[in-house]
Amino acid sequence: MLEVERAVKQFGGLRAVSDVSFSLRAGEILGLIGPNGAGKSTLFNLVTGVSPATGGRVTLGGQEVTRLPARQIHRLGVARTFQHVHLQPDQTLLANTMMGGYARGRAGLLASLLHLERAEEAALHHEALRQLERVGLGPHAYTLAGNLALGQQRILEIARALVADPTLLLLDEPAAGLRYGEKLELITLLRRLRDEGVTILIVEHDMNLVMTLVDRLVVMNSGEKLAEGSPDEIRAHPAVREAYLGVDLEEGAA
Numbered sequence: 001m002l003e004v005e006r007a008v009k010q011f012g013g014l015r016a017v018s019d020v021s022f023s024l025r026a027g028e029i030l031g032l033i034g035p036n037g038a039g040k041s042t043l044f045n046l047v048t049g050v051s052p053a054t055g056g057r058v059t060l061g062g063q064e065v066t067r068l069p070a071r072q073i074h075r076l077g078v079a080r081t082f083q084h085v086h087l088q089p090d091q092t093l094l095a096n097t098m099m100g101g102y103a104r105g106r107a108g109l110l111a112s113l114l115h116l117e118r119a120e121e122a123a124l125h126h127e128a129l130r131q132l133e134r135v136g137l138g139p140h141a142y143t144l145a146g147n148l149a150l151g152q153q154r155i156l157e158i159a160r161a162l163v164a165d166p167t168l169l170l171l172d173e174p175a176a177g178l179r180y181g182e183k184l185e186l187i188t189l190l191r192r193l194r195d196e197g198v199t200i201l202i203v204e205h206d207m208n209l210v211m212t213l214v215d216r217l218v219v220m221n222s223g224e225k226l227a228e229g230s231p232d233e234i235r236a237h238p239a240v241r242e243a244y245l246g247v248d249l250e251e252g253a254a
């Protein structure tokens with residue numbers, strides 16, 4: 001469903017992403033891992049159109065999207081969460097989730113807030129509630145987001161990204177700072193979403209969680225793809241072991 005072909009991202013003299021190719025099959029969870037500065041966020045930004053590739057191609061379901069603006073890529077069914085929590089703590093879970101829909105509206109966020117048609121607003125309200133229920137936060141729809149524990153805030157961000165049913169979900173370090181139990185809940189949710197047909201690309205530093213969760217991995221290092229394969233293949237890969245010197249790549253609970 002997603003094809004990244006020889007992607008390059010040049011920032012002045014720095015090649016943050018260099019000739020990276022990989023594909024994502026519909027219905028799989030693909031992990032993108034690599035040390036700090038390896039180019040993972042840059043790759044996310046070029047897939048979502050936030051900061052397009054300076055070379056190579058990105059196609060989505062056969063359609064080239066390399067230079068499409070982020071909003072258009074979003075409309076094609078690609079949604080993301082961010083490395084740092086991007087919520088309005090003084091707004092309800094419902095209001096925060098509804099914000100996931102404004103981005104897909106005809107106008108920008110502010111214009112949408114001001115001019116959203118009543119019928120459109122009602123539809124978005126309904127859709128946001130549906131997604132909150134889908135991730136298990138339905139009973140808290142009218143709670144303020146700032147009152148949630150970090151684990152639930154991250155799940156709320158996923159609900160917001162799920163508004164309008166994207167087919168591809170990109171998650172940027174969803175487990176950062178989570179407690180053990182919260183990580184297990186996250187794994188259960190992501191597996192369920194995958195089983196419901198959502199394809200997932202996840203950047204995550206928590207090796208145990210990644211190895212437990214994903215179907216396949218792409219390993220980045222210094223802007224290049226170092227390796228690609230199943231968790232077992234990656235654990236045994238000599239170059240990966242070298243890049244991750246000192247990090248436990250063995251299987252275990254999150």
Ligand SMILES: Nc1ncnc2c1ncn2[C@@H]1O[C@H](COP(=O)(O)OP(=O)(O)OP(=O)(O)O)[C@@H](O)[C@H]1O
Nearest residue numbers: 011014015016034035036037038039040041042043
């Ligand atoms: N807008 C930018 N302008 C210039 N350099 C950038 C920009 N964004 C990223 N870089 C550089 O590109 C390289 C890759 O960064 P990137 O954030 O993609 O790595 P990462 O793998 O996501 O790291 P982390 O795990 O720390 O988030 C780094 O050297 C970074 O400093």
